[in-house]
Amino acid sequence: MSEDKALTKKSENITDWYNEVVVRAELADYATTRGFMVIRPRAYEMWEHIQSDFDKTIKTKFKVKNAYFPLLIPESFFRKESEHAEGFAPEVAWIANTDDQNRLAIRPTSETIMYDSYGKWIRSWRDLPLRINQWCNIVRWEIGITRLFLRTKEFLWHEGHCVYTNEKDAKKEDLKILDEYAKIAENMLCVPVIKGEKTQKERFAGAQNTYTIEGIMPDAKSLQMGTAHYLGQGFAKAFGVEYLDKEGKKQFGHQTSWGFSTRLIGSVVLMHGDDKGLIIPPALTETKIVIVPILIKGKEEIVLKAAKDLEKSLKQFGAFLDDRDNYTPGAKFAEWELKGTPLRIEIGPRDLENKQVVLVRRDLLQKNFVSMDKLKDEIKNQLKEMPKALFDKAKKVQDALITKVNTKEEFLEYSKKGRYLFAPFCGQVSCEEDIKDNTSLSTRCVPFGEKAEHKCFWCNKPKAKMTYFAKSY
């Protein structure tokens, strides 16, 4: 907190603001290892909350089991599934300790190394569905400017990999997982998302279908917040993931994979933060309240004592007493606003006399006097209201950015105005490449339920579907 320079205003330059706030609020640091990040405790805690919530869900609702597969993957594995190999080739980090015949890659994703095992483990229809997940680190040698949480050479994620006897079951469960992703985004992170399917060009390398949840950020860029892929039987054929069906006939498995990563933390920062810093949704932090004592000469002891008692009595909310004697209350307010703690309690001599405290919610920053005997109820109430308020505010921001266009002219016009576009599109790779070259926008997804009843705004072919376009993180 010794940074004296004022924080860049979010409304003026969201990129600079983001880069500053992530570091100053002690969420993450640029590592000395170029392109890598250090995830600091304040952000790692958010990840732990997301992790624990989702881990419980997949174990109890989906009977998924966790496991751990090797970090290093033989090059020969990548070659087995050609689309997959091609998709990941530019991003792979290789190990120097091995021979050139079969180099080892640091996992950019684990389909190949996991399915090599699946091929050995699965024998009969009785072994299916097989549902395994791992929480791990991933390395992708991405070039370009490092953005903490959003674009780094290493990140943390989970990857679920399931095998089914048929396409219908595989897709059905894939979509259920996507629903769980949306719940996490909307209920925990308070970020509204669009659910849909990726076009051919934007699909995962090796997938037949990629389902996605996309969050519209305040700068109209799209943040892909979780994807679930239906892989068909391509990997199964490459890695011998086959089983004997009830009639004793060999069949290839139908596979899915799905994941989200620590970039979710980036979405929280971008979506909710303001000119004063972070705003952390209550579900993502243990410390939901910070208590700042207002110390006036001669009354220090009595106030500090009351503040300590308060900290104890509000333990269920992870209350933290900031009793540092080398900062003014004002400096403390600024620090905790920067760090995004959901609620602040101020307590001074006069409050003690009046048996009250001042309660300030981070997103509103209004001072409310709350009498001591109603404090717990009011805290519970605010912690319940705050996620809704964050969600609603985010939704308004997003809705104002979405712009429906029908023609090439409109598209070109609004793509320059920083909008999140919704346009009838044919889905062809060639058209999409053309559009990207001309506008630097790409498709984000076709929302579920859209009908092929339009003409493509770009090539005029029929059977186009309404499709979202944006720049992406």
Added chain:
Amino acid sequence: MSEDKALTKKSENITDWYNEVVVRAELADYATTRGFMVIRPRAYEMWEHIQSDFDKTIKTKFKVKNAYFPLLIPESFFRKESEHAEGFAPEVAWIANTDDQNRLAIRPTSETIMYDSYGKWIRSWRDLPLRINQWCNIVRWEIGITRLFLRTKEFLWHEGHCVYTNEKDAKKEDLKILDEYAKIAENMLCVPVIKGEKTQKERFAGAQNTYTIEGIMPDAKSLQMGTAHYLGQGFAKAFGVEYLDKEGKKQFGHQTSWGFSTRLIGSVVLMHGDDKGLIIPPALTETKIVIVPILIKGKEEIVLKAAKDLEKSLKQFGAFLDDRDNYTPGAKFAEWELKGTPLRIEIGPRDLENKQVVLVRRDLLQKNFVSMDKLKDEIKNQLKEMPKALFDKAKKVQDALITKVNTKEEFLEYSKKGRYLFAPFCGQVSCEEDIKDNTSLSTRCVPFGEKAEHKCFWCNKPKAKMTYFAKSY
């Protein structure tokens, strides 16, 4: 379970037995990536139990916070602390994507990369103690035969790294952490351990003191189950981990690091398993009971219904009904004995008539008839007794292996007999190297509280302390 060959007997060849049981009980697999392992769900679950228990402890008792640091470490960092660099140099995996000036290593441990950040974060005595932990994967390019969980090129661990203003606080907390390690080993894993300090030769590279818990395995080898290092100020000086004290004077921090790894799972297998397979201590598995229905023609439905009801009513113990119709009860018994599930319930038509079940505890394998109305109490009772029984049995095995020797002759004699030796030793590196060359035994630790009042059995110098010697995993 299609392996028809009988399991090697533990008493006849514990090495083969171990290698077989780990794979057959589906704990782990040799990965196609040579030297690496796949940790399968049955073992990963054990790791999750250990992890969740210890994570809670360090957060609540020690105010440790979790974070995540980069997988890749610049070579220049290793050079900053010479002993550390020398110790880890032979085991490092390097990345090929980088230039030769400052290569990147996959972390073999994270002191250097973490303290690079600590040097930036810590400014004042108010920032101390700093206590950070990470759960992560580690790569050490070890040569030699792969032993699943015990010797693989990659493993999972946690590493805690703390900074204090003084040596006393640092060491005190280091030893408290060691106590927590011992609790996990003895209470969760049911493996009795020796607590003590490593000799100079066996210390962690860069540490001034290494404290350890050592488990004596049934083959008299020692398994290091957790270590806590006092690093002094060496790393602090190398990485600028300094703070202003209350007088405004610059001081270097006193540092500690501590960790345990997935090799703990290996200790559970080695210590408790028997000729029929694994024995899993109840605290390490969700599924504490398997229910095997005894299906006799004409009575299948009524028995299956009762077994299902039982599974439901025993949900709190994670009861699992094995209702596969293509295995005999005998084959199921063998499979769950191999897999080490703590309790088995058998239920057949006659049991239904008598309102009872057969309850079998994995370590005893005795069939006990338990009436339905007393079943839950008896299960609770057995789950309470079993860890004690496992611990006591292990303690007896260990005690029988420990052999106190006083002379070189005795030492040489008993080192050939596969004993865990306890001998007065001077602690000199040169003596220790000599002993290792002659016997292939190394020191495991000097138990806390031993007095320097003996003559060294090897060089006869005075001020020797009673010290444990063994081969190590």
